Amino acid sequence: MRFLLVNIEEVFREAAARWTLLAYFFLSTLFIIVFAAAINLDIVDGTLAGARLFGQDVEMGGQQVNLDRLVLGFEATFSAFLYMLGTFLAIFATAHLVPRLQDKGTIDLYLSRPVGRVPLLLSRYVAGLVLAATNVIYLVGAIWLLVVWKTGVVHARFLIGAGIIIFVIAALLAFAFLVGTITSSTAVSIMSTYALFFVSAMLMGHDRIEAAMSSIWNARLIHALWYILPKTSDLGRTTVAFVSEGQMGGPEVFGTITLFPFVSTAVFGLACLALASWVFQRKEF
Amino acid sequence: MTPPAIEVENLRKVYSSAFGRRKITALERVDISVPQGEVFGLLGPNGAGKTTMVKILLDLTRPTEGTARILGVPVSRAVSRRRVGYLPEGHRFPGYLTARETLSIFGRMSGLDGAALRARIPLMLERVHLSPWAEVRVKKFSKGMTQRLGLAAAMIHDPLVLLLDEPTDGVDPVGRREIRDLLKAEAREGKAIFLNSHLLSEIELTCDRVAVLRKGYVAATGRIEDLTRREPRYRMVSDPMDERLVASFLETGAGVERSNGHLLLTVRDVEHLNALIDRARTTGVSLHEVTPVRSTLEDVFVDLIRTDDPGAEVGAS
Numbered sequence: 001m002r003f004l005l006v007n008i009e010e011v012f013r014e015a016a017a018r019w020t021l022l023a024y025f026f027l028s029t030l031f032i033i034v035f036a037a038a039i040n041l042d043i044v045d046g047t048l049a050g051a052r053l054f055g056q057d058v059e060m061g062g063q064q065v066n067l068d069r070l071v072l073g074f075e076a077t078f079s080a081f082l083y084m085l086g087t088f089l090a091i092f093a094t095a096h097l098v099p100r101l102q103d104k105g106t107i108d109l110y111l112s113r114p115v116g117r118v119p120l121l122l123s124r125y126v127a128g129l130v131l132a133a134t135n136v137i138y139l140v141g142a143i144w145l146l147v148v149w150k151t152g153v154v155h156a157r158f159l160i161g162a163g164i165i166i167f168v169i170a171a172l173l174a175f176a177f178l179v180g181t182i183t184s185s186t187a188v189s190i191m192s193t194y195a196l197f198f199v200s201a202m203l204m205g206h207d208r209i210e211a212a213m214s215s216i217w218n219a220r221l222i223h224a225l226w227y228i229l230p231k232t233s234d235l236g237r238t239t240v241a242f243v244s245e246g247q248m249g250g251p252e253v254f255g256t257i258t259l260f261p262f263v264s265t266a267v268f269g270l271a272c273l274a275l276a277s278w279v280f281q282r283k284e285f
Numbered sequence: 286m287t288p289p290a291i292e293v294e295n296l297r298k299v300y301s302s303a304f305g306r307r308k309i310t311a312l313e314r315v316d317i318s319v320p321q322g323e324v325f326g327l328l329g330p331n332g333a334g335k336t337t338m339v340k341i342l343l344d345l346t347r348p349t350e351g352t353a354r355i356l357g358v359p360v361s362r363a364v365s366r367r368r369v370g371y372l373p374e375g376h377r378f379p380g381y382l383t384a385r386e387t388l389s390i391f392g393r394m395s396g397l398d399g400a401a402l403r404a405r406i407p408l409m410l411e412r413v414h415l416s417p418w419a420e421v422r423v424k425k426f427s428k429g430m431t432q433r434l435g436l437a438a439a440m441i442h443d444p445l446v447l448l449l450d451e452p453t454d455g456v457d458p459v460g461r462r463e464i465r466d467l468l469k470a471e472a473r474e475g476k477a478i479f480l481n482s483h484l485l486s487e488i489e490l491t492c493d494r495v496a497v498l499r500k501g502y503v504a505a506t507g508r509i510e511d512l513t514r515r516e517p518r519y520r521m522v523s524d525p526m527d528e529r530l531v532a533s534f535l536e537t538g539a540g541v542e543r544s545n546g547h548l549l550l551t552v553r554d555v556e557h558l559n560a561l562i563d564r565a566r567t568t569g570v571s572l573h574e575v576t577p578v579r580s581t582l583e584d585v586f587v588d589l590i591r592t593d594d595p596g597a598e599v600g601a602s
Contacts, residue, residue: 006393010379017381105377109438112343112371112448113394116363284346 003115004123011097011127021131024093028139031085035078035143039150071151075158076244078143083165083236086139087197090132090169091176095189097128098180098276107285118277125177125273132173133166140165161243164235167262171230171269172197178276181283197232199225204233230268231261288357290446290477291319291342296351298337298501311337313501315351319494321445324468324478326488328582329498330590335481336374338498339448342479343371355446367396370439374450374481376431380424384415384434387423388441395442409437412467414460428455436464440471447471450481465491489582497589504589512585516540519558521548522574523565530568534561549578 015021101107101124110120140162148154172193180189203209206226213219238261296315299308312334319325329335340346341353344360358365378387388406397405410416413433418426426434432455439447452468453461468478468491482488488495489509496506505512526548534541539561540551552558558575565572 002393002396002398006390010390013381013386014379017379103377105373105375108343108345108371108373109376109378109391110394111345112366112369112373113391114363114365114367114369114396115394285340 003119004126007120007123008127008130011124011131015093015131020093024089024131024135025138027089028135028142031139032142032146036146039146067151068153071147071153072155072157072244075144075147075155075161076240079140079158079161079165079243080236080240082136082139082143082161083168083239086132086136086162086165087169087172087232088194089135091172091190091193093135094128094132094173095176095180095193096186097124098177098280099184099186099189102181102184102285104285111285117281121177121181121277121280122273125173128173128177129166129170132169136162136165136169155243157243157245161239164239164242168230168232168235168265171265171272172232174269174272174276175230178272178279181276181279196229200229200231201233201236203229204231204237227264228268230265232265234261235265287321288354289318290321290323291317291325291353291355291479292357293317293338293341293353294351296338296341296353297349298334298341298346299349310501312341312348312498315498315501315503317496317503317506319477319479321477322472322475323494324472324480324492326480326482326492326495327498328482328485328488328495328586332500333498334501335498336450339371339450339479339481342448343369368442368445370442370444370447372432372435372439372447372449372452374454376435378423378431378434378438381422383420383422384410384426384437385419387434388438391438392441397442405441405443409441412440413437414463429457429460432456433460433464436467445476447476447478448481449478451483452480453482453484453487461487485581485583485586495582497586499590505585509582513580513582516551517554517558518578518580519550519552520574520576520578521550521561521565521572523547523570523572526565526570530565530570533564537561 012021015024098121101110101120111117140159144155144158147158175196176189176193179192180186183189203222203226206222210219210222213222294316296312297310298312299310301308315334315338317325317338327335327338337346341348342355342360343366344363347361353360355365355369360366382390385406388409389402392402392405407416407419410419413436415430415433415437418430423431423434432452436449436452439449447468449468453464456464465487468480472478472493480488480492492509494506494508495512497504531541531543531548534548534550537557537560538553539557540549542549550558550561552561562572562575
């Protein structure tokens, strides 16, 4: 436990010293400020005042929309945006953790301590995840507070959506750690993780891709990839549908949220982490 | 019975290139045992296998064959490093940490708690003369200061075995002497020190015993005074000697070399030397100086490295 805490402290110190922490939280803060400015516009204030005066309905495009549903819609849109923003920032801010650890002159200092290699790698992983999760919670929490302050509408679902974002980051970070362990390159880790994100997203339409394949083997390969890779797109839609209670992301998504994307993404992340541990354990420095 | 601090038996390490097409033997049949309280030096030219040896002791790399133990515990177990301090060559501490923070982080990684850290950090900073720079960031340190901080970090958890790779690299002469004194003091407290260095003079001044590695083999091992003890040799400085006198020296079984206008004589003993002096004096040659020639560790090292047979081992103890 002491070793884990030391690693978390060191990762935060390093992030602070290298301006990563500042840039990471500055971007999040900038986004929060833009959002705060947007909800303070006269048109928003007027609409909200009208809603308070004439009940909880807001007139939009000639239709009466319930304020509660409107806020849900806002939060769902933001959760989709935060899903992308949070994930990309997290990978960018933490993908260096393993390559830099493996630098000549650095790895010797760590491995000469009485700690196994797997605990060392896993403690770095947890430290990176804590850093990313802190930022996501800061980002989502601040926006949630602004919405509550401005509208008085409280939706816990928006906060829980942060959990799904952190879950996806955990799986992708495991993949970044695997690539970092094998290649010792931060750039390759970041690029390959972003590529994984987009390839996985494309596989959401695997049915159509498979149908377009001329070879049965290619179709099977696409199908297998869809099973194996994390469900970044499915989980993005699930986040939106969950936060909006089915208003967005498609009612069919909300009604059919299953555990499969979560389980397969978790299995993928755990497999990456296990493989990274195995490679790190066997590696000669 | 107390186990040796370091013990390697029949150690062999072969590095393979990608797909195993090319193999390089870094260590071959290496046996070394270092008892507690000894300062042991590992010498060898570049590529002799010194770094591989230290890496195996720390489980940074694995032996192809053979065993390595520290304080009786196989090095493959993380617990073997609990009482080991290591100073790697070219180490890189995070530059954003201060000296105190560096010792705190690496002390905690070695299992020290808050109370132990509060006691050990000022003590170690004092011992390596870095107390005035305790709150200065490592990135502002000179090479010598970084090296001394590395030594403090290696000793922060009061290890029983110290593995030091070029510990005086970049350190000024005064600092070198301080490090030497520090290491000797640690040895007097019963700690084993395994020194890996190119600086033969440092090894000669610091170590009790050495091993010379050459192409992965142990070419020689023993106490320094035993390794440097050779046949008695003397430098004779005199008026010019003619060839007949030199030939008469050779007839007695002495070895004679002319060097820079003087003679280097290899004799059996002092009696033999006196007999040669008498011969010279009877021919009227005026002697200016007769002094014993001591061989240095460097002489031994260079002779060993130039030997053709890599497997030929010289044992002095």
